[in-house]
Amino acid sequence: MTTPPPPTPGRCGYHDIGGLTAGEIDPAEEPIEFWHKQNEAMRGLLGDPLRRMVTVDEMRRAFETFGEDKYNRLSFYERRLEAMVDILTEKGLIDRDAFMKRVDAALAARAAADAEPPSTTATAAT
Amino acid sequence: MSDHRFAPGDRVRVLDLPKPGHVRTPHYIRQKLGRVTEYTGKVLNPEDLAYGRSSGPAVNGYRVVFDQSHVWPDYQGSPNDKLHIEVYEHWLEKA
Amino acid sequence: MPHDHPHDHEHGHKHDDADPHAPAPDFGDASSRWYEVASDVMRDMLIEQNVIAAREVRKQIELMESKTIQLGGKLIARAWVDPEFRKTLLKDGKAAAAALGIPVTEASLTVVEDTPQVRNVIVCTLCSCYPRSLLGQPPAWYRNKAYRSRVVREPRKVLAEFGSVVPENVELHVHDSNADLRFIVLPMRPAGTEKMSEAELAALVTRDSLIGVAPPRVSSTH
Numbered sequence: 001m002t003t004p005p006p007p008t009p010g011r012c013g014y015h016d017i018g019g020l021t022a023g024e025i026d027p028a029e030e031p032i033e034f035w036h037k038q039n040e041a042m043r044g045l046l047g048d049p050l051r052r053m054v055t056v057d058e059m060r061r062a063f064e065t066f067g068e069d070k071y072n073r074l075s076f077y078e079r080r081l082e083a084m085v086d087i088l089t090e091k092g093l094i095d096r097d098a099f100m101k102r103v104d105a106a107l108a109a110r111a112a113a114d115a116e117p118p119s120t121t122a123t124a125a126t
Numbered sequence: 127m128s129d130h131r132f133a134p135g136d137r138v139r140v141l142d143l144p145k146p147g148h149v150r151t152p153h154y155i156r157q158k159l160g161r162v163t164e165y166t167g168k169v170l171n172p173e174d175l176a177y178g179r180s181s182g183p184a185v186n187g188y189r190v191v192f193d194q195s196h197v198w199p200d201y202q203g204s205p206n207d208k209l210h211i212e213v214y215e216h217w218l219e220k221a
Numbered sequence: 222m223p224h225d226h227p228h229d230h231e232h233g234h235k236h237d238d239a240d241p242h243a244p245a246p247d248f249g250d251a252s253s254r255w256y257e258v259a260s261d262v263m264r265d266m267l268i269e270q271n272v273i274a275a276r277e278v279r280k281q282i283e284l285m286e287s288k289t290i291q292l293g294g295k296l297i298a299r300a301w302v303d304p305e306f307r308k309t310l311l312k313d314g315k316a317a318a319a320a321l322g323i324p325v326t327e328a329s330l331t332v333v334e335d336t337p338q339v340r341n342v343i344v345c346t347l348c349s350c351y352p353r354s355l356l357g358q359p360p361a362w363y364r365n366k367a368y369r370s371r372v373v374r375e376p377r378k379v380l381a382e383f384g385s386v387v388p389e390n391v392e393l394h395v396h397d398s399n400a401d402l403r404f405i406v407l408p409m410r411p412a413g414t415e416k417m418s419e420a421e422l423a424a425l426v427t428r429d430s431l432i433g434v435a436p437p438r439v440s441s442t443h
Contacts, residue, residue, distance in 0.1 A: 015348060017346060018154045018155075019154040024382075025371070025379065026361075029360060029361065037285055040285060041282045042260075042263060045278065051272070084263070093272065152346050166329070187402075204390070204392060207395075209373060210395070210396045211396075212400035214400070
């Protein structure tokens, strides 16, 4: 369990944006990617009655406190994944550093695979 | 004897509590005057749940309605336009 | 091989309302690709610890994919044709949905009724609360900052931007789902639909009409 931060008068956080001035609403649909669904699925399972490892309230608290810069810079599903990592780390269920290293390694492996030259046995056009 | 303080029809003011951490009372509605329209029942308090405290006591919730022209000094629209939010009992006082 | 840029615009990938000119992040290569890989790594780490099972994740995704506007359409169409069901839906949305075999897992579902005198619109200013167990994921605009900031304060202007002009003599009610209640609008039944079957009526119901920013379709050919 963590301790809440000291109170801020007025605004209860950078997420508390009702009534603030903002620009145009972009009505464009955004496709839901597989990894968005996978994240939401994991969150749902982690928060279920037999686990309660990352509840929706804890996840919200995490993205409301991980910093305004991150909140503004990341997209919706990116924020939620970051929040889940924060809560899981807080509870000792994963280690953030190990997680980051593993993601970097996986990305590097994928980049290496993409960089391999095409097969030299490619057939010539007839 | 009622186990909750407010009833539909009650005029209430939303308090601006200096409560740290995760709260669900938006800044724009604090100090505003409204009217209770419904008692929404008891729930475990998200303000505690957000920190992993999953025990009680539960809190009472209410739907409260506000005149938009009261909430926003520069409101453009019908004087009868309304805003409804849900407020937990400890954020309300009788007005 | 081109170096991965954190905001690879040629990808054509939008980061909804993330700032495209923000400096590079401080925690590694935070492109959407990083997060795509990160999602798989999280899943793998949790599976390795027996916290979740791969099969459970697949089933949960399938369950989520089954939540579509069709479920919302069923509720609304039944309310349009059956006055008793309409009363039940307005009194307790969750119970009414259960009666139609639609499980709603949020704490409650509050249905707010449009009438000739009142129009309703829904928002979650604090995050993105939405009846996901009924309708699935909310649209990007609903969870992005511009809608969340503006619709509580200038709802008529926002609705006009969606193509809905609310007459001056009609009240506009905004519902901020800031706490435990989740909302859908019960739109008015479109005129000229008296001869339609319940299934045809259900097809008129759009996601945007349940959020309240647009009316239902007027015919199934729209």
